[in-house]
Amino acid sequence: MNCGMIFADPTQIHQIMMNLITNAYHAVEQTGATIHVGLKESAIEEDDAIENSIKSGRYACITVTDTGVGIDPSMIDRIFTPYFTTKEHGKGTGIGLSVVHGIVKEYGGDIRVVSEVGKGTIFYIYLPLLEDVKDKKPAAVGGKHPKGCERILLIDDEESIVLMLQGDGGQRLSHEARGNSRSGGKGQKSA
Ligand SMILES: Nc1ncnc2c1ncn2[C@@H]1O[C@H](COP(=O)(O)OP(=O)(O)OP(=O)(O)O)[C@@H](O)[C@H]1O
Numbered sequence: 431m432n433c434g435m436i437f438a439d440p441t442q443i444h445q446i447m448m449n450l451i452t453n454a455y456h457a458v459e460q461t462g463a464t465i466h467v468g469l470k471e472s473a474i475e476e477d478d479a480i481e482n483s484i485k486s487g488r489y490a491c492i493t494v495t496d497t498g499v500g501i502d503p504s505m506i507d508r509i510f511t512p513y514f515t516t517k518e519h520g521k522g523t524g525i526g527l528s529v530v531h532g533i534v535k536e537y538g539g540d541i542r543v544v545s546e547v548g549k550g551t552i553f554y555i556y557l558p559l560l561e562d563v564k565d566k567k568p569a570a571v572g573g574k575h576p577k578g579c580e581r582i583l584l585i586d587d588e589e590s591i592v593l594m595l596q597g598d599g600g601q602r603l604s605h606e607a608r609g610n611s612r613s614g615g616k617g618q619k620s621a
């Protein structure tokens with residue numbers, strides 16, 4: 431997939447996708463139609479930006495398409511309103527799309543929907559690209575690492591971890607515990 435990077439919280443992206451795909455699933459549930467998820471880079475032009483109150487520029491565009499029941503034109507303006515649902519009690523609370531809308535707007539993005547009753551629905555999610563990340567080279571690796579003279583005390587009951595540290599210039603001290611923490615059992619010490 432040829433798309434630049436965005437700066438976003440993965441949990442919120444997961445939330446967006448879960449909501450849109452669950453809606454798509456409900457839309458195709460009865461008919462067994464198809465769901466498609468896509469990602470591509472997209473440019474928002476100056477005119478389009480003014481109309482939709484987002485900045486012009488390059489965006490990652492996620493699409494969730496279904497060929498399900500579609501949304502009635504009389505309802506399409508209300509689907510992002512909190513608690514608006516057409517689903518039966520227990521199947522939907524009407525919160526999903528309002529949360530998605532909130533997240534997308536928080537990132538300076540946009541959400542658009544195109545739908546036709548009986549044919550299906552496409553949701554477009556636009557999230558701004560991190561313009562300068564793509565061309566940035568990683569910082570040069572090399573040179574001297576700063577050193578210190580402090581001591582670090584590492585305590586672990588995993589033999590392999592202790593051995594690893596020993597191999598890296600560490601010094602091993604061992605302490606074997608007996609009894610359990612409840613009784614405050616006495617330990618035996620060896621160095
Ligand atoms: N892909 C879709 N196809 C048809 N209708 C949809 C689609 N996505 C959303 N809708 C309509 O928009 C309404 C609001 O969606 P939203 O995700 O906010 O709430 P919900 O799915 O009803 O409940 P929740 O997501 O809180 O469980 C839905 O009840 C449904 O009528």
Ligand SMILES: [Mg+2]
Pocket residue numbers: 449452453522525526527
């Ligand atoms: Mg939903």
